[in-house]
Amino acid sequence: MKAFRYLGAAAVFCSAAAVLFAAEDPLSRQRMVDSARNETALLSYAASSADSLGDWKETIDAVLFLLLRKTELDRGSIRVLVSDALEYPARWYPDGTFAVSTELLDYIDYTIFDRASSSGRRIRNIDDERETLLAPFLAYEAARLACDTCYASWQRNASGESFNSRTREDFDETSAADRYSYVLLSLAGFDPALLTRWIEALADPESFSQFDRLESWRAELPDATTRLLYASREASSLAALADEISGALQALASGTGLSETLSNLAELVPVYPGNLHIAELSAFVAYRNWLSTAPADELKLLPFLPWAKETDPLAERFASVLDIPVSQHQASQGVAALLPGMPVSVPGNNADYIRAVKLFEACLAVRASDALVSAYATLLVWSADPALRRQALELSRTAAIRESEEGSADYTARANHAQILFLTGTDYPEAHTMMANIRTNADSVPLTGRALPGFLSRGMTGDTRDIVLSLALMSHALNSPEQARKLAEERMNFLPAVPDSPDSPNDGRTLSFRGLQLGDTTDVLTALWGKPAFINYTWYTENWQYPGLGASVLIGSASGEQTVDLIRVFGNSVLSPILQASESEETDFPHIRTGDSQSDFEKAFGKSVWRSGDYEVYAAGKGTIAVLYLDGKIRRMSARSAH
Structure with missing residues (x-):
């Protein structure tokens, strides 16, 4: 691949940075990027091949996609590197590399199986459990990117000889990344409480006792007990x-x-x-x-x-x-x-x-x-x-x-x-x-x-x-x-006209989720799903949240009354999209849920008719249903009226 840099961009744009950022030497950031590039080149020598990672490659990609792409934090080029030489569990580098330690992957698998064996419980879905344990490590690094703490550390540690020594965070930088980790986990669809559980593990000297490199990293971190206090104290403001x-x-x-x-x-x-x-x-x-x-x-x-x-x-x-x-x-x-x-x-x-x-x-x-x-x-x-x-x-x-x-x-x-x-x-x-x-x-x-x-x-x-x-x-x-x-x-005409064939997924049947249809009033919504756990208000819409169902409903009022404009279904939801001619109709329509495969979904709904915003969009009765797939599995669904 050709080397690619916007070499002139920093000089062109640097005078405008004072609008949002403190004044800085435009060459200092470029020196940081060059130093990061040298560091990641060394990590590459101990990089694991994609084949050797097995299912871990898809797990890492899925978590990063949700944290970086679906939050709109970074739509640029991101190199993913799994290395045995990394001093950290995971690390974001300002040359656009996201590195993950092989020892972190070993630790996560060890933790999953150790917990299962000690409790006697069955591991239902190892991919989900891996994501849950991996997410806070990667969210913290994504938060370092969001908060620009890498550059703050680089400037503060000017006497450091290596990239790692110059970018080691102090307590304030660590705390800033902690706080924004909460935000990114929430935006990406993970439970933000994962952050406090993660910091609790960092406070426990036994957490990484079987993993020398991780324990060395943990021992040099700012005090985890104080970090936990800060994170817990600010939970409500971070949720806001x-x-x-x-x-x-x-x-x-x-x-x-x-x-x-x-x-x-x-x-x-x-x-x-x-x-x-x-x-x-x-x-x-x-x-x-x-x-x-x-x-x-x-x-x-x-x-x-x-x-x-x-x-x-x-x-x-x-x-x-x-x-x-x-x-x-x-x-x-x-x-x-x-x-x-x-x-x-x-x-x-x-x-x-x-x-x-x-x-x-x-x-x-x-x-x-x-x-x-x-x-x-x-x-x-x-x-x-x-x-x-x-x-x-x-x-x-x-x-x-x-x-x-x-x-x-x-x-x-x-x-x-x-x-x-x-x-x-x-x-x-x-x-x-x-x-x-x-x-x-x-x-x-x-x-x-x-x-x-x-x-x-x-x-x-x-x-x-x-x-x-x-x-x-x-x-x-x-x-x-x-x-x-x-x-x-x-x-x-991307959306096909309603055909006569009863076998077509777009045959005039109505799309519903546990009885709820697009265009239903809020009275119908509360009768079917109950009252929402909470409502997020914007100037023109209300977003009714149903975390117990793994769903949210966007309420609009364009028709003069409050009606369902959009139905969103998230990971591990209990809801399935159903097509049927009427509410009283007995249906054997397959119950497709998040986590099911793309092939299973398309057996029920046919092929997608267009693509939009990371989603494949399908004709579904009188509307459309958009599906986000990661690793060939349904992660999110979103139903709305046609066109």
Whole structure:
């Protein structure tokens, strides 16, 4: 693979970092990354092959995917390395490597079997038990990434001779990572109480007595009893923080409550200074908020955004551009009239645009992943400055190359580069060809499995229907209305019409979970499922939580009364999606649950009809059901109305 770095990015963006981060020497961070790269190169010599890890490879990937991808903490390139030479149980390195010790894996298996033998209980699912024990170790390292404690340690330990000695945390840095571990565990769908159990184990000198390297690591940690006191004392405030971050992720996924979410995040920034996760979410929400103000007919094309979409209505606004007829004057002038170059003024609200640009620049000064760089390029292309538009083209090209080299299922950077080629008039045929190739290959790469050995899957943030929309908008802009119409119809027909065959999964039957259907009122919900354990409120929705069922229900009021808009099912849920013609119908529809295989699900529901936000989406009666698979097994399900 070609060596790839955004060598100039730190210098370009460093002046903006003061918006969210303390001023720093732009070369100091690069020296830290170079030192980390040397360290991980040494670890590679003692790395275990994927074949030798057995099922552990899938377990590690699943936990990391939930902690990094589904929290939107990092959609960039992540190398996963299991090594016998690691001094830590697990370690995140700022060159993009996540390392795990072979001794940690041995410890976890030893603990599982030791507990089972001493209690006489049966091990029901070793994969689940492995994940439960592994999650807090990896969450702590992910929290170090989120809190940027690695760089804080690097700066503080300037006299250290090795990378490990320079990045050894003090109590404050450790405590910050502890606290954010709670947040990440919660966002990833794990029980956040795993954190306190983990710290309790660290406080016990017997926990790692059979494992010399782990015990040496434990003995040098800041006092675990004090850490436990801090974590327990702040549990309620950390739960509130997790709710705030969850609300931000929901705002991004749905495209609602954006200005309010941006205000909430702005209040968190000074409370959690230097937190990369909060900073990047702020940049994402600011970008999406600006898009809400920009007319679709001026933007021409819908950019591909670096976070998982769910029900965002933005695509429909861009699809409406296809209904705007091309005038005779435009047709006679050709492309020059349709795409007269970039506008003199920024489309939409200029203040919102500038805010988004500055927030992105602050984040990129700290971490210039190709996912962030690609999104930033789609902002810069609307600058009135020709030099910045040229920079957007170069940045998008570099990000697209990096994404392509990894063979990722995600196509965000490549699609954005194609759009920038088109919008700037650089190469219309190449832009169209690139987008057509993305469309052809969008379903050919495993969605959450490793595309490149040794690298964590990026997942897929976009919606494959948006690729077709982009091609339709390109055809419309180039005055090919018939081609645009055909593509628009194809986009709307991803969901098959209800056929007559009673054997089809989309035969008009109704999708339900323990009797609950989309569109039911809250009275029906409480009659069927009881009262929720708690409710998370946003500006436009209510998220009713049923942890006992392993589910949540999003309540909306667009119809004038509170009704079920979305049903989510999480890991280890007792709920199954059932298709039946009526509530009174006796059905032998198979009971599919989380943990079951993709093949079992598709025997019941058929093949997926599109992909969106890491999920395979299936036709299900009069609606759709989206499924997240990890290692070929169902991890989450999400049901909503069609289209």
